[in-house]
Amino acid sequence: MSGASSVTRPVAAGDGARPVVAVLMCVHAGADPAHFAAALASLQQQSYSALRLFVYVDGPVGVAHEAVLARLRPGSGGDRLLRGERPAGLPTGLNALIDAALDDPSVALLARMDADDIAVPERMEHQVRFLAERPEVDAAGSWCIEFSEDGVPLFHKRLPLDHAALTRFMLYRSPFNHPTVMVRRAVFASGLRYDARLRVMQDYDLWARMVIAGYTLGNVPAYLLWFRVEQDFYKRRAGLSRALREIAMRRDYARATGLLRLANYPRYAGLVAVRVAPVFLKKLSYKYLRTA
Secondary structure, three states, rough: OOOOOOOEEEEOOOOOOOEEEEEEEEOOOOHHHHHHHHHHHHHHOOOOOOOOEEEEEOOOOOHHHHHHOOOOEEHOOOOEEEOOOOOOOHHHHHHHHHHHOOOOOOOEEEEEEEOOEEEEEHHHHHHHHHHHHOOOOEEEEEEEEEEOOOEEEEEEOOOOOHHHHHHHHOOOOOOOOHHHHHHHHHEEEEEOOOOOOOOOOOOHHHHHHHHHHOOEEEEEEEEEEEEEEEOOHHHHHHHHHHHHHHHHHHHHHHHOOOOOOOOHHHHHHHHHHHOOHHHHHHHHHHHHOOOO
């Protein structure tokens, strides 16, 4: 879990039949530079070598961030560094990275990664193998370990594995831990993108549109990412307006997939209660009411 001092590494264009994976990461001025360096270092340590980093800088950042960015290998190294003049938000940055990755014809898979999480060394290898063995799956996530202090687990977060279970799970929850997802090139080549107008649940919206379009989801039954929980994690998931937006999106998904039932609404009411509850109750609900 400790960060390396450098993330410089050889970037393979693909070892024989090994597909090239573009790892998409956004960073902004509010990100902790040490966490950012550790996230990149965890990609340096991957057992799967056919990786290219695509990093989007969302507006101006500090000197410490620039020092970490200087360790990338753009150009002949295969990495790409994109910059936005002013902060535009995560979905805008991710869409720019998707477009850049699709411009590289050798990229076969696109993987997400946040600028403060830690990928286990076998993460990419596990997911590439999972997708190779399951050609029907178009997007694959994994389980994750939530943490605040390096190396100290707070919660081992499991999610359902197969498409049928995930489509039902989506009535109330997101099917993926967003930073763990790996998507086949064809999904984004079809035109699907994050909705840059959304300020919350941009990932859920994308997964819902994928399911409605006929794509298949799956999760690797392994803890492949340490997901950092910051101090404002629970506050950012608070408020009646957010709860109502979430319910509307889940209701729209349920209606589009033919899964809308009266039995859904008590669960939606429970979501409102959690969102407007005090922070200490939110923490309890996240600890005891989520999939363990």
